Amino acid sequence: MNRHFKIGETTISVLPYFQPIVSMKSDQIIGYEVLSRFFDSGKILDTKISIDRFEDQKLLDGLLIFLLEYTFRQRLKFDPNLFFSFNLSPSQISDACILDDILSLISLYEFPHERIKIEITESVIISDLALCTKFMTELNATGISFVMDDFGTGYSSLTILSSLPFSGVKIDQKFVHSCVSRKEDRKIISAIVGLANSLDIDVIAEGIETVEQADLLRKIGCTKGQGYLFSPPRPLKRIGNPNSNPAVHTENEYQRLSIEERAFQISSLYNSKEVAICFIDRDYIIRDASMTFCRRIGFDKKEVIGADIHVLLPDARTMLECLKSFRERGLPYPPYRFTRESGDIDLVMLTQVRDESEEILGYSIISLEIFSKTINGIMAQKRLNVW
Structure with a gap:
């Protein structure tokens, strides 16, 4: 099921895609990040450009509600132990209505709060720390958890990370992509893993593409991962049987072909x-x-x-x-x-x-x-x- 959004004279179709987040110890799927893919007359559009256009037209709230509703409706097709991650932008945090909209939708579909994670970047927090603190505290009190996305690329204040109700951080993929070849990036990843462990929060490495990267991240101590090595983002009907919660197969003997x-x-x-x-x-x-x-x-x-x-x-x-x-x-x-x-x-x-x-x-x-x-x-x- 996709939904159509009108932007100027263009009608853009949006289809939800799911990318698995896996346990690096067992390769077992533990959750999915819910993403958007944008189409115009059947042709896929650039995701970043499309997100920017949606933000300019104040359509991001409608997009988030669509992704939430789609996921909630498909809940019976997924293993009940899986969580789902959704992304929020700075403009959405400042929207007083979005919090009520999220909670109303959860209540309508009786979806377990603890199965929902919201990913936000440091730029979201810095844009309005007081408002972001209020927003996160109210949602976290219901059981919804938060993950800091793209960790390591911005301000990365220890005070912010420790004072706000974060349950995890995502290591930015630029460090993951070069971790095998660059000693400096391995040190950064090790520092992030150590920091997360000291705060008793999860750390997820995103953008994993090769077996070498995955093996190195395991040795450093990263226990959760996401990336094309495990699976690209796919629409629901192309992710097999999500209710069986299988282990993904990464063919450890070989790298993916370029x-x-x-x-x-x-x-x-x-x-x-x-x-x-x-x-x-x-x-x-x-x-x-x-x-x-x-x-x-x-x-x-x-x-x-x-x-x-x-x-x-x-x-x-x-x-x-x-x-x-x-x-x-x-x-x-x-x-x-x-x-x-x-x-x-x-x-x-x-x-x-x-x-x-x-x-x-x-x-x-x-x-x-x-x-x-x-x-x-x-x-x-x-x-x-x-x-």
Whole structure:
């Protein structure tokens, strides 16, 4: 479920995204930060720029209420032990109505106060310390807790941290990103962890992207983490079964591929003589295809790009209709055996390609030859049967 906001002549659609916060000891999900993703006509917009526009138009309160309400409505889909974090800006703290709005919404949905965390930056506190103290004290008295976000980048007053009802701090991701290579940043993280321990509050490292960073943070003593190593922010329907509260898998033996490495990986697939690959849009028009794909269907690449796949491969209609029935039932597409005119058999796998707003852009088709009438192909089929 997304919601539309009017900004000038533009209608911006907002979709809630959830990024897990995990225990660094067990990799178990312990909570989610609830974030916004902004779209205009299906195209994702820059998050920071969109937040600034919402603030200029005094729409941040409406945005927060939408995120809270969405989360509360979906509560039964989540493990009851998970918490949810929401972000507040300086302008919202100074809004006298937002506190009542938050409490009213919690009461309406009977959502447990202790499962709510509010993340605020030091700039929020410094903008009006007295007002911020009142705001935090009143909400904290109901069971809602507060986390200081981007800790280490601003004033970082020990007095502020110890005098206000904070239950945790988030180490700014710029220190996390360089902690492996920069000794100075490791010292800063160690100091923050030591300070948090002395105040008996949680410390969360955000922006963790590699196994090396996670291992180092564990050694320093950081017990909670968040970042792309564990999971990027995702809409609710793409985070598996949140009610099962599974451990995330970080594949400790390997780092995540860089964008360049992924590009080379895709390029190698397109150049492979063993794998045929193509991309078709929602209207079944072939937008791109490898030379192996073109060779297997017996057409020149110039004839393939821009053609309707049903025209080039009349038998593909049966396959696509079969797979469509799986999509309508919410089931993953199974591999499909496709027999070519030559009598050779391919194993075809089709995957939906979606954008950030979850709209289907088209389908990626990967085909592997599993039977050929040539001697080599027969031997390959025998080897396949053995495995």
